[in-house]
Amino acid sequence: MLKRIPFHTFAFAIFPILALLAFNIAEVAPRVxxxxxxxxxxxxxxxxxxxxxxxxxxxxxxxxxxxxxILFYSYGxxxxxxxxxxxxxxxxxxxxxxxxxxxxxLIAGMWAIYFRLKDTSVSTQIxxxxxxxxxxxxxxxIGSYSYHTxxxxxxxxxxxxxxxxxxxxxxxxxxxxxxxVLDGYTRADSFSNDLAFDNSAFENxxxxxxxxxxxxxxxNYNTTRPSLTATLNMNYVPALIxxxxxxxxxxxxxxxxxxxxxxxxxLLESMGYKTVAFDSGFEWSRFRDADIYxxxxxxPYEMQTFQPFEAMLIRSSALLxxxxxxYRSLPAYTKTIFNATSFGxxxxxxxxxxxxxxxxxxxxSPGPKFIFVxxxxxxxxxxxxxxxxxxVNTSYYRFTDLWATIDETMKAGYLNEAQFLNNRIPEILRxxxxxxxxxxxxxxxxxxxxxxxxxxxxxxxxxLPDAGKQALYSSITPVNSFRVIFDTVxxxxxxxxxxxSYDGDTPVPETSPECIQ
Numbered sequence: 252m253l254k255r256i257p258f259h260t261f262a263f264a265i266f267p268i269l270a271l272l273a274f275n276i277a278e279v280a281p282r283v284x285x286x287x288x289x290x291x292x293x294x295x296x297x298x299x300x301x302x303x304x305x306x307x308x309x310x311x312x313x314x315x316x317x318x319x320x321i322l323f324y325s326y327g328x329x330x331x332x333x334x335x336x337x338x339x340x341x342x343x344x345x346x347x348x349x350x351x352x353x354x355x356x357l358i359a360g361m362w363a364i365y366f367r368l369k370d371t372s373v374s375t376q377i378x379x380x381x382x383x384x385x386x387x388x389x390x391x392x393i394g395s396y397s398y399h400t401x402x403x404x405x406x407x408x409x410x411x412x413x414x415x416x417x418x419x420x421x422x423x424x425x426x427x428x429x430x431x432v433l434d435g436y437t438r439a440d441s442f443s444n445d446l447a448f449d450n451s452a453f454e455n456x457x458x459x460x461x462x463x464x465x466x467x468x469x470x471n472y473n474t475t476r477p478s479l480t481a482t483l484n485m486n487y488v489p490a491l492i493x494x495x496x497x498x499x500x501x502x503x504x505x506x507x508x509x510x511x512x513x514x515x516x517x518l519l520e521s522m523g524y525k526t527v528a529f530d531s532g533f534e535w536s537r538f539r540d541a542d543i544y545x546x547x548x549x550x551p552y553e554m555q556t557f558q559p560f561e562a563m564l565i566r567s568s569a570l571l572x573x574x575x576x577x578y579r580s581l582p583a584y585t586k587t588i589f590n591a592t593s594f595g596x597x598x599x600x601x602x603x604x605x606x607x608x609x610x611x612x613x614x615x616s617p618g619p620k621f622i623f624v625x626x627x628x629x630x631x632x633x634x635x636x637x638x639x640x641x642x643v644n645t646s647y648y649r650f651t652d653l654w655a656t657i658d659e660t661m662k663a664g665y666l667n668e669a670q671f672l673n674n675r676i677p678e679i680l681r682x683x684x685x686x687x688x689x690x691x692x693x694x695x696x697x698x699x700x701x702x703x704x705x706x707x708x709x710x711x712x713x714x715l716p717d718a719g720k721q722a723l724y725s726s727i728t729p730v731n732s733f734r735v736i737f738d739t740v741x742x743x744x745x746x747x748x749x750x751x752s753y754d755g756d757t758p759v760p761e762t763s764p765e766c767i768q
Contacts, residue, residue: 257299257313257375260320262382264295266389267324271564273389276396280534283560295320310371311364317378318360322353326569346572353569400508416521420742425619426716428519428736429683429693430482431610433672434475434630435665436697436710438468440763445704448666453673457712460680462695467726467766468711469752470699473759476507476535478698479625482729483513485737485745489756511538515733519621522741527613529606531625532599538623543616547605596634596648600641603628607675611682614691628672629701633664635671642667661703680714690716692740694732707752707759716740726750726766 265288272284298319303312330349368374442450454464472478477488484491492503500508516526528538530546538544565571606626613622632648634641642648647664676695683691697709713723713732719739727735728750737743752759761767 255310255372255375257310257317257379259375259378259382260295260299260313260316261292262379262386263317263320263324264291266382266385267567268564269386269389269393271560271567273392275560275563276393277535279560280537281393281397287561287564306365308371310375311368314364314368314371314374314378315361317382318357318364322357323569324567326353327565327567327571330571331566350572399502399505416518418743419518419522419737421522422740424689425522426689426740427614427618427620427622427687427691428524429613429622429624429691429695430515431622431624431693431695432479432626432698433676433695433710434625434627434698435701436629436669436672437700437704438697438708438710439464439466440765441700441704441708442669444763446662446666448669450669450673453677454712456677457680457695460677460684460714462680462693462712462714463720463723465711465713465723465725465727467761467763468696468709469707469726469728469750469761470697470709471728471730471751472753473699473706475533475698476510477753478729479536480507480510480513482696482698482732483515484509485514485730485734486748487730487751487753507535510536511540516621516623518737518741519619522619524619524621525617527616527620527622529609529624530602532602532627533625536625541623543620545605545609547601596632599627599632600634603635607679610679611686614683614686614688618689626672629665629668631661631664633661633668635668637667637670637674639671639674658703661701665701665703684714690714692716692719692736694736696729696732698729705762708763726761728752 268284268287268291272279272281295316299309299312299316302315303309306312306315326349330346333349437445439450439454442448457464470478471481471487480491481487484494486494488506491509492506495505495509520526525542526538527543528541528545530544531537603626606624610624613620628635634648636642642664646660680693680695683693691714693712693714695710695712695714697711700706700708709729711727711729711732713720715723715736716739719735722735722739731747731750734745734747738745752761
């Protein structure tokens with residue numbers, strides 16, 4: 252069978268997709284690759300049948316189809332490499348050069364397979380073995396990660412935290428609790444000192460609604476996952492690793508499961524709270540098991556126009572030629588729409604707008620509720636202008652990893668998106684407060700600051716009852732946010748932890764003179 256049937260064609264049709272999925276498995280669900288796998292397999296079958304009709308030899312058709320697939324899926328990667336590396340002072344990363352080179356390889360390969368290859372059985376056997384070997388690593392990684400994550404997440408659900416919930420005291424009027432995370436939103440002094448922007452109007456609006464703003468707050472970590480995990484579990488990552496160890500989980504990476512199955516959520520649900528969550532766009536912060544899980548469309552996100560995963564796949568393959576040729580022929584404004592629909596931004600745009608539109612409606616749902624919202628603004632890609640229009644200048648977002656690369660462009664794009672939020676968030680918060688039967692508890696925070704300035708400076712604003720507000724202080728960090736809330740509203744005695752920012756295990760000191768005590 253290894254010598255007769257060219258099933259290597261199907262292995263090479265799905266290997267690039269599975270390899271990309273395995274590399275990004277911590278960020279996306281496996282089903283995000285389903286559409287790509289199906290399309291690739293169908294295309295492989297069509298090519299195989301067409302070549303078989305011409306050659307009247309299935310083994311040669313299989314080898315030729317595999318050659319097509321290898322060239323197709325490697326084109327974008329070769330293009331990107333040659334763009335970054337000059338050869339004798341010449342940039343060969345140009346379609347006019349590379350398409351000719353790939354065409355020559357394809358024609359030469361086809362000629363060799365059809366006219367020169369006599370014993371196809373040996374070549375078929377070799378490629379079948381190679382195809383099977385190639386699939387082993389991504390399939391094992393995807394399968395083991397998915398199984399490990401699912402089983403350990405269930406383990407955490409079935410293993411209650413070592414917390415005496417009897418200490419919790421329900422208020423007479425139970426408030427909804429909102430945690431609204433604005434990804435990368437920095438604090439006021441950073442806007443002023445690093446971005447030459449006065450953000451006081453936004454903060455004054457928050458204060459007029461009764462918010463307390465911790466002017467010297469810092470994020471506990473400089474990336475999202477540890478920052479939110481610490482916030483929602485009211486403790487630092489090393490202590491949380493010890494916690495999951497006591498629950499029987501020995502892999503330190505399992506600590507990120509506590510972002511979804513957190514102590515805050517556990518405590519609130521033990522008092523009868525329902526959890527409400529929005530699709531965040533990142534698998535590790537998707538609360539799919541929430542009582543109410545909201546997505547911007549009834550169509551599964553994997554089946555929408557182009558997803559970020561598919562965008563990466565497009566740019567790594569020969570479809571890059573198609574996308575770039577269409578892109579160059581479009582007028583300026585249409586280029587924005589093309590980028591949105593062709594490179595994963597449509598999902599991002601619609602998801603963020605959906606969250607902003609739906610948040611004011613949450614109070615109408617019966618309570619009490621714990622609402623977790625992770626808004627990917629002002630995090631790149633910098634697609635929104637202050638008035639909500641889409642950015643026409645594609646240098647703000649049209650890159651392989653969707654990040655702007657020029658400092659001034661990044662600053663301008665960041666400020667555009669921050670001002671967009673400044674225009675939307677106050678009206679949303681007013682609507683939530685006005686429509687709530689019981690005054691809500693709201694934590695509005697940045698998980699960290701932007702990458703190009705002090706990443707630890709973050710917005711940290713609270714709407715709490717008077718007792719909670721009196722317990723707040725200017726340098727409070729997110730690890731203590733819910734400690735204050737539970738101690739002052741729900742009768743616990745967690746107390747406060749030292750407010751520390753960490754780079755890995757290394758403490759990072761405050762740098763702003765006005766905040767150094």
